[in-house]
Amino acid sequence: MSxxxxxxxxxxxxxxxxxxxxxxxxxxxxxxxxxxxxxPEQLLVKTLFLSNDPxxxxxxxxxVDAERLYTKPVVxxxxxxxxxxxxxxxxxxxxxKKGQLVMGSLGWTEYAVVGxxxxxxxxxxxxxxxxxTHFIGALGGPGLTAYYGLIDxxxxxxxxxxxxxxxAGATGSMVVQIAKHIVGCKRIIGIAGGDKKCxxxxxxxxxxxxxxxxxxxxxxxxxxxEGFVEVYFDNVGGEILDLMLTRIKxxxxxxxxxxxxxxxxxxxxxxxxxxxxxxNRIEVRGxxxxxxxxAGKAGPYIQELIKKVKEGKIQIGPETETVVxxxxxxxxxxxxxxxxxxxxxxxxxxxxx
Amino acid sequence: MSxxxxxxxxxxxxxxxxxxxxxxxxxxxxxxxxxxxxxPEQLLVKTLFLSNDPxxxxxxxxxVDAERLYTKPVVxxxxxxxxxxxxxxxxxxxxxKKGQLVMGSLGWTEYAVVGxxxxxxxxxxxxxxxxxTHFIGALGGPGLTAYYGLIDxxxxxxxxxxxxxxxAGATGSMVVQIAKHIVGCKRIIGIAGGDKKCxxxxxxxxxxxxxxxxxxxxxxxxxxxEGFVEVYFDNVGGEILDLMLTRIKxxxxxxxxxxxxxxxxxxxxxxxxxxxxxxNRIEVRGxxxxxxxxAGKAGPYIQELIKKVKEGKIQIGPETETVVxxxxxxxxxxxxxxxxxxxxxxxxxxxxx
Numbered sequence: 001m002s003x004x005x006x007x008x009x010x011x012x013x014x015x016x017x018x019x020x021x022x023x024x025x026x027x028x029x030x031x032x033x034x035x036x037x038x039x040p041e042q043l044l045v046k047t048l049f050l051s052n053d054p055x056x057x058x059x060x061x062x063x064v065d066a067e068r069l070y071t072k073p074v075v076x077x078x079x080x081x082x083x084x085x086x087x088x089x090x091x092x093x094x095x096x097k098k099g100q101l102v103m104g105s106l107g108w109t110e111y112a113v114v115g116x117x118x119x120x121x122x123x124x125x126x127x128x129x130x131x132x133t134h135f136i137g138a139l140g141g142p143g144l145t146a147y148y149g150l151i152d153x154x155x156x157x158x159x160x161x162x163x164x165x166x167x168a169g170a171t172g173s174m175v176v177q178i179a180k181h182i183v184g185c186k187r188i189i190g191i192a193g194g195d196k197k198c199x200x201x202x203x204x205x206x207x208x209x210x211x212x213x214x215x216x217x218x219x220x221x222x223x224x225x226e227g228f229v230e231v232y233f234d235n236v237g238g239e240i241l242d243l244m245l246t247r248i249k250x251x252x253x254x255x256x257x258x259x260x261x262x263x264x265x266x267x268x269x270x271x272x273x274x275x276x277x278x279x280n281r282i283e284v285r286g287x288x289x290x291x292x293x294x295a296g297k298a299g300p301y302i303q304e305l306i307k308k309v310k311e312g313k314i315q316i317g318p319e320t321e322t323v324v325x326x327x328x329x330x331x332x333x334x335x336x337x338x339x340x341x342x343x344x345x346x347x348x349x350x351x352x353x
Numbered sequence: 354m355s356x357x358x359x360x361x362x363x364x365x366x367x368x369x370x371x372x373x374x375x376x377x378x379x380x381x382x383x384x385x386x387x388x389x390x391x392x393p394e395q396l397l398v399k400t401l402f403l404s405n406d407p408x409x410x411x412x413x414x415x416x417v418d419a420e421r422l423y424t425k426p427v428v429x430x431x432x433x434x435x436x437x438x439x440x441x442x443x444x445x446x447x448x449x450k451k452g453q454l455v456m457g458s459l460g461w462t463e464y465a466v467v468g469x470x471x472x473x474x475x476x477x478x479x480x481x482x483x484x485x486t487h488f489i490g491a492l493g494g495p496g497l498t499a500y501y502g503l504i505d506x507x508x509x510x511x512x513x514x515x516x517x518x519x520x521a522g523a524t525g526s527m528v529v530q531i532a533k534h535i536v537g538c539k540r541i542i543g544i545a546g547g548d549k550k551c552x553x554x555x556x557x558x559x560x561x562x563x564x565x566x567x568x569x570x571x572x573x574x575x576x577x578x579e580g581f582v583e584v585y586f587d588n589v590g591g592e593i594l595d596l597m598l599t600r601i602k603x604x605x606x607x608x609x610x611x612x613x614x615x616x617x618x619x620x621x622x623x624x625x626x627x628x629x630x631x632x633n634r635i636e637v638r639g640x641x642x643x644x645x646x647x648a649g650k651a652g653p654y655i656q657e658l659i660k661k662v663k664e665g666k667i668q669i670g671p672e673t674e675t676v677v678x679x680x681x682x683x684x685x686x687x688x689x690x691x692x693x694x695x696x697x698x699x700x701x702x703x704x705x706x
Contacts, residue, residue, distance in 0.1 A: 270623015277639035284637040286630035
């Protein structure tokens with residue numbers, strides 16, 4: 001059989017600030033190529049869904065110091081890297097049949113030829129409300145990040161008050177639910193953008209959610225954290241982190257999970273309240289999802305989450321993901337919604353036929 | 354006996370930036386007062402030496418949030434708080450005779466009336482080179498801070514490369530020596546201001562010391578930390594900390610001990626490289642010397658240091674303290690040397706008769 005034609009988005013100009021999608025010097029370029037036929041132990045797959053993750057922004061930063069990145073950067077001219085879900089179109093692998101759904105690091109491509117070991121089969125369970133896309137969201141990287149961060153990194157207990165920023169996001173919404181329904185934390189305070197998101201975060205189990213888009217957000221957050229808090233799960237960095245440094249109790253803990261607020265303006269924001277770490281003896285621990293995998297926790301934690309979903313304790317209803325049907329030529333545009341607060345829960349790109 | 358007359362320096366204007374020593378609105382005011390006679394279980398003591406500590410700057414900050422400070426702030430009108438060494442002049446305490454040297458939180462005062470429990474007797478050992486002032490320096494708070502920070506906070510081991518800032522200071526010079534002669538760290542990199550200080554830090558056991566006053570300091574530090582380092586003991590904060598965030602190995606550790614570089618300009622400096630904490634999974638732990646005391650480590654660690662001094666493994670020679678003979682009216686002036694890098698080792702004010 002002759003090779004499959006496919007369109008692909010490649011990194012053409014590593015950005016310094018926001019990704020540029022229009023005009024000259026756009027960040028990504030759309031190209032068409034013909035794939036080789038799959039060889040032994042290889043598959044031809046068709047992309048159905050793409051995962052959108054804040055971390056992707058780090059991989060394409062201009063002048064990124066590759067030695068300091070936790071994974072290889074995406075090099076100029078390479079297909080933009082992305083996790084995704086695909087359907088097997090042609091298989092030279094005994095265990096994977098045509099039509100089977102698989103997940104893996106596919107990239108922004110319509111079709112791909114991949115090795116058997118580069119993908120994992122997906123077993124959805126529609127009767128329990130578990131859809132394929134959950135495995136790149138609530139039951140995938142973000143869910144695992146939330147679980148590992150809360151349990152292993154900040155070691156949250158039932159006597160802790162926990163503050164979670166980005167609480168309406170893919171990871172944050174799971175942190176709130178795990179804090180409430182698995183750990184049973186004393187009090188849970190979410191931070192999210194907009195009234196609608198905040199009410200949703202409260203419905204997940206937060207005692208209160210602070211709208212950081214409200215002009216009074218600083219006062220609101222101070223009031224909500226009166227008496228100070230033991231644990232802060234930081235998904236955003238920037239100004240919210242800086243204020244939170246002044247709201248952590250003596251010997252409190254911070255899980256530093258992300259800094260999406262500064263991904264597009266690296267070096268512009270400076271954390272001014274570092275001294276609080278000293279005077280109040282705060283522990284800060286950075287982590288990423290790979291640490292959970294290295295620690296052998298991925299399997300057990302995801303199984304535990306699936307169990308809690310089936311017991312009705314963790315919600316993975318429609319609001320836990322924002323699935324955006326997208327023409328392939330608009331893949332970068334959907335991705336940028338991440339940085340504009342455009343999603344509730346996991347932001348998923350669904351490739352339109 | 355009638356009360357003893359004494360001069361005292363009181364906090365008159367809590368400063369926002371540098372302490373103001375001249376003109377109107379000076380930070381401190383000199384006053385004369387008459388002390389009550391010592392009552393039962395009290396002593397009249399005469400101040401011989403005053404300890405100068407970066408932490409004192411935090412206690413007098415204008416608009417300080419008392420709830421966030423690890424100790425009571427010094428209130429406007431109060432005698433400036435300071436650790437010191439005094440001689441017993443009059444005693445109503447059986448165990449403390451006239452002429453005995455004691456240490457405690459005496460304040461900037463020539464004489465003081467104190468309770469027996471507020472001071473501890475000092476046992477110097479001149480034959481072993483251990484002078485009274487060592488108990489506010491190498492064998493006091495700074496030595497304890499160094500020991501506890503290195504062993505308990507960042508858990509340095511023989512396989513770690515350790516970077517120490519403020520390496521010619523009271524705490525830093527002990528960190529270097531403990532890393533070298535007690536822990537036996539693989540490699541020790543000091544950071545200090547000026548060539549003379551750097552050569553001294555190297556004589557204490559650092560493999561190399563970077564002069565942060567040299568125009569090439571950033572390049573020098575990058576070169577010295579090629580391949581990255583496991584441990585950073587931060588005594589200064591600011592720009593040096595920010596650069597060091599980019600030089601820590603994956604899963605490396607930072608002991609956040611102080612931020613003297615920013616004490617006088619709180620809120621002006623922002624740490625830009627916070628994202629490194631996430632991507633390289635850095636652990637940051639703030640601490641202060643009280644944590645060592647709370648953990649019951651003060652006695653054993655100081656005894657261990659004294660033992661190492663007697664074995665000749667830890668140097669407490671003249672360079673480990675800068676003793677500045679000072680007229681009482683110049684006490685604030687000597688204190689400000691702390692913030693100008695004016696001292697090598699512990700900065701001690703010796704009150705001139």
